[in-house]
Amino acid sequence: MNPLKLSRRDFLTYAGISxxxxxxxxxxxxxxxxxxxxxxxxxxxxxxxNIFVAIxxxxxxxxxxxRSEMGQGSKTGIPQIxxxxxxxxxxxxxxxxxxxxxxxGDQNTDGSSSIRKFYDKLREMGASARTMLEQAAxxxxxxxxxxxxxxxxxxxxxxxxxxxxxxxxxxxxSKQPVPDIKTLNYKSADNFKYIGKSVPIVDLDDILTGKTxxxxxxxxxxxxxxxxxxxxxxxxxxxxxxxxxxxxxxxxVEVIQMPPTPxxxxxxxxxxxxxxxxNTWAAQEGRKALLVEWDLGKNKEHDSTIAFTTFKDNLAxxxxxxAGRGDVVKGFSEASKVIxxxxxxxxxxxxxxxxxxxxxxxxxxxxxVWACVQDPQSVMANAASMTKLPVDIFNVQPTLLGGAFGRxxxxxxxxxxxxxxxxxxxxxxxVWSREDDVRSGYxxxxxxxxxxxxxxxxxxxxxxxxxxxxxxxxxxxNSKKNTPQDFELSLGFGDLPYDIDNILxxxxxxxxxxxxxxxxxxxxIQHAFALNCFVDEVAHAANVPTDQMILKTLGKDRDLDPxxxxxxxxxNYDEKLERHPYSVARYRGxxxxxxxxxxxxxxxxxxxxxxxxxHRSFVSYVAVATKVEVINQRLTVKEIHTAIDCGLAINxxxxxxxxxxxxxxGMSIALMGKINIKKGAVVQSNFxxxxxxxxxxxxxxxxxxxxxKNNAPGGVGEPGVPPVAPSIVNAVFAATGERYxxxxxxxxxxx
Amino acid sequence: xxELNINNEIHQVDAPDNMPILWVxxxxxxxxxxxxxxxxxxxxxxxxxxxGQAMRACITPVVVAKNAKITTIEGVxxxxxxxIQIAWKENNVPxxxxxxxxxxxxxxxxxxxxxxxxxxxxxxHMSGNICRCGTYPRIKQAIKQAAAVLANNEGDx
Numbered sequence: 001m002n003p004l005k006l007s008r009r010d011f012l013t014y015a016g017i018s019x020x021x022x023x024x025x026x027x028x029x030x031x032x033x034x035x036x037x038x039x040x041x042x043x044x045x046x047x048x049x050n051i052f053v054a055i056x057x058x059x060x061x062x063x064x065x066x067r068s069e070m071g072q073g074s075k076t077g078i079p080q081i082x083x084x085x086x087x088x089x090x091x092x093x094x095x096x097x098x099x100x101x102x103x104x105g106d107q108n109t110d111g112s113s114s115i116r117k118f119y120d121k122l123r124e125m126g127a128s129a130r131t132m133l134e135q136a137a138x139x140x141x142x143x144x145x146x147x148x149x150x151x152x153x154x155x156x157x158x159x160x161x162x163x164x165x166x167x168x169x170x171x172x173x174s175k176q177p178v179p180d181i182k183t184l185n186y187k188s189a190d191n192f193k194y195i196g197k198s199v200p201i202v203d204l205d206d207i208l209t210g211k212t213x214x215x216x217x218x219x220x221x222x223x224x225x226x227x228x229x230x231x232x233x234x235x236x237x238x239x240x241x242x243x244x245x246x247x248x249x250x251x252x253v254e255v256i257q258m259p260p261t262p263x264x265x266x267x268x269x270x271x272x273x274x275x276x277x278x279n280t281w282a283a284q285e286g287r288k289a290l291l292v293e294w295d296l297g298k299n300k301e302h303d304s305t306i307a308f309t310t311f312k313d314n315l316a317x318x319x320x321x322x323a324g325r326g327d328v329v330k331g332f333s334e335a336s337k338v339i340x341x342x343x344x345x346x347x348x349x350x351x352x353x354x355x356x357x358x359x360x361x362x363x364x365x366x367x368x369v370w371a372c373v374q375d376p377q378s379v380m381a382n383a384a385s386m387t388k389l390p391v392d393i394f395n396v397q398p399t400l401l402g403g404a405f406g407r408x409x410x411x412x413x414x415x416x417x418x419x420x421x422x423x424x425x426x427x428x429x430x431v432w433s434r435e436d437d438v439r440s441g442y443x444x445x446x447x448x449x450x451x452x453x454x455x456x457x458x459x460x461x462x463x464x465x466x467x468x469x470x471x472x473x474x475x476x477x478n479s480k481k482n483t484p485q486d487f488e489l490s491l492g493f494g495d496l497p498y499d500i501d502n503i504l505x506x507x508x509x510x511x512x513x514x515x516x517x518x519x520x521x522x523x524x525i526q527h528a529f530a531l532n533c534f535v536d537e538v539a540h541a542a543n544v545p546t547d548q549m550i551l552k553t554l555g556k557d558r559d560l561d562p563x564x565x566x567x568x569x570x571x572n573y574d575e576k577l578e579r580h581p582y583s584v585a586r587y588r589g590x591x592x593x594x595x596x597x598x599x600x601x602x603x604x605x606x607x608x609x610x611x612x613x614x615h616r617s618f619v620s621y622v623a624v625a626t627k628v629e630v631i632n633q634r635l636t637v638k639e640i641h642t643a644i645d646c647g648l649a650i651n652x653x654x655x656x657x658x659x660x661x662x663x664x665x666g667m668s669i670a671l672m673g674k675i676n677i678k679k680g681a682v683v684q685s686n687f688x689x690x691x692x693x694x695x696x697x698x699x700x701x702x703x704x705x706x707x708x709k710n711n712a713p714g715g716v717g718e719p720g721v722p723p724v725a726p727s728i729v730n731a732v733f734a735a736t737g738e739r740y741x742x743x744x745x746x747x748x749x750x751x
Numbered sequence: 752x753x754e755l756n757i758n759n760e761i762h763q764v765d766a767p768d769n770m771p772i773l774w775v776x777x778x779x780x781x782x783x784x785x786x787x788x789x790x791x792x793x794x795x796x797x798x799x800x801x802x803g804q805a806m807r808a809c810i811t812p813v814v815v816a817k818n819a820k821i822t823t824i825e826g827v828x829x830x831x832x833x834x835i836q837i838a839w840k841e842n843n844v845p846x847x848x849x850x851x852x853x854x855x856x857x858x859x860x861x862x863x864x865x866x867x868x869x870x871x872x873x874x875x876h877m878s879g880n881i882c883r884c885g886t887y888p889r890i891k892q893a894i895k896q897a898a899a900v901l902a903n904n905e906g907d908x
Contacts, residue, residue: 069847070847071845071846071847071848071884072846073846198843200840200843201843201845203845203848204840204843204845205831205840207845207848207851208824208831208836208839208840208845208851208855209784209824209825209827209828209829209830209831209836210782210783210784210785210823210824210825210852211784212848213783214786214849216777216783216786216787217777217783219781219783225778250767279770279774279778279779280774280777280778280787281770281771281774281778284790351883352847352849352883353786353788353794353796353847353849353850353881353882353883353884354786354787354788354847354849355787400847400848400849401847402786402847402848402849402850403847403849403883403884404847405883431787433790434788434789434790434791434793434794435790653843657843657846657886657889658846660885660886660888660889661846661884661885661886662885663885664885664887665883665885686789686790686791686793687789687791687793687794687881688791688793692881692883693885693887694878694879694881694887695873695874695877695878695880695882695887695890695891696874696875696877696878698885698887698888700888701888
């Protein structure tokens, strides 16, 4: 078998890119050829114009997608942006999955950031390469660059009308100096050819014929497959193990103890024992035959049900101030009506269809890694840290990701493969089972929040107090951290859009019994849930329609600066407020746009109801309206309508598909998602006890794109999820009069 | 040695009788279009046809397929020109794509027996196939579209 088969799309073309270029710079690679030949090409050697763009003499255009593809569509959207400025033909574009390389900038494909953080840079890369092609043609014709223009994979001579193809210009263009960024010309939005167009995803044909390569599909000669029995309790360690029976299983080659789990986990392997075999089945059978004795460690008595009670005690008795304004004590004492409620969400697992998978191979002084990772640079850094080897020996190629949702940003599984490959000196693929995935994850933290509102006699909210307690993601990187951090509270808590005189925001401690990570939409899930359920409760108490209560409480259209408003250290998804303001007008606008198109005021039969929710996350704005039916305690979600304002829409169809998927992901959270911890171990194991939404539960979904041509591009992959669960819970209240404040709903209703 | 007919090709394979077909296909015969999702027949990612029946390859021992015909995603139409593949393309169904081999293999057996499936027919038949990305609305649409094309083709004969 050929180890290069992963390079079906010339994955390895970029292996040679050195660190000589500037960050995201346009370092051209010098050709060996001494004389320039325009026609015909001597061979089809790739000519590199910058780290994102290469052109071959046969006119094919290679564009790098430097971010991982997990279904969100950026492997298509990124090249769309480059191709537009490059003025190339989409049919000629060949997308190359970028390897781990810091010259690309941040490759951690999370935070719904691939487009919003790289839009300008990608246009620059396209425009720069196009300028090099234009200059090459101008030199060839001995005319000014002002007398040429690029279009459809060719450069045209304005004087003679002649043209020369990009393929023919490639080598000459690659020798051009890199243009000064300040001199680049960009297209006007009116002339966009690919930006704003629903281009089909680039892997579509391969997916439908079974030819794609995911992490699990990597194969190398003499490769061993590892199945790892990990300690069921975090910070437990292997006391002893007996591999006698495991080694008798045909195909099992070796049994290796994993290193102990460190106090601060980061992306280290978990303590355990790996069974290595010539095929996956043998590795899994061998693992079943292992005898492992554990020292379960400090978390062995942890019970998540008891822990939630502690979170509540901490909120009540030991709150810590986060931010605020005015005087809430006075505000509540003067209020004519005070409403208070507490909301609880469980731990959740990501459960991507492809569990974590990684292959590593040490050879010739380097270590190749192929893995379904969201961040190849993190694999490099963490493997180097674990092995004490130089970072630049790690050559990391992301495969396609069979879903990820944040799980595959944590590269523990790649570290496992590196660890085992370093010992065996053979290629090792670590294959996670579904049980491994559900039981050894980086969980979305279970959360408790208390909200309290004081209303005046005009049913206006004058005073607001909110408190949150949940294990912090920071604990994964610093075991001492034990309260929600500002970067987490910036996800829909400290950036409260309501214009209220007296506000107090507090947090409390929550201990960390499992590895905590970020899952699609992160803390926006619990924050948007509590906020939108609570405002619905307040609206009902005041006998005001919920949308009117929201719109009134938002106050005047303005750009919210949470630092100015409540002295909260708002991180704004790592964007400047100048580029991505918190626009109350857009928050209001997306809700109004949705309600204008959704029949929430229709007369419904008994047992049906509509619920709404709206949220800003990842600098985009999403509103959701859901219709449910509850008959004989059986809940059916009948329709979900949603509107998103994500700024400039690069690929409208992929935005719609992300929104459809987000509604279904949000339904899993609302209806069924729950991870329990008992005796320190995760109770659930597979889709039978950690169910996710299936087709028969999926309602009609209607998606609206609001203002798809205005404003800078915002996030798309995550913003759809947060408003879904509160819209469902609010709809259930409208249908039944029952208010459920703890998810998932299948503890109360048949789903 | 076990003799297997996969996509109308005969393969000899040295596998224990109880090894699931999934791992025989993937690890021993390098046919990686069929995916692993759960290992307990809960998600349908590994769906293949055995004598025309949709089966979960992750829990079906390979000995079951002795003297039977196995069809995998690679055997549907390698150029992607089967009406179901075309319908999947026209509706831009996949997101991450990982479950789609199994979705297509399940949908094909529905269309074998039901020329004009209703929403309920599709829900009932497809609810064993999980898509975590949430492509269900488009899968449903693509199945209806493929059914119409297949019915038309039938009419032409």
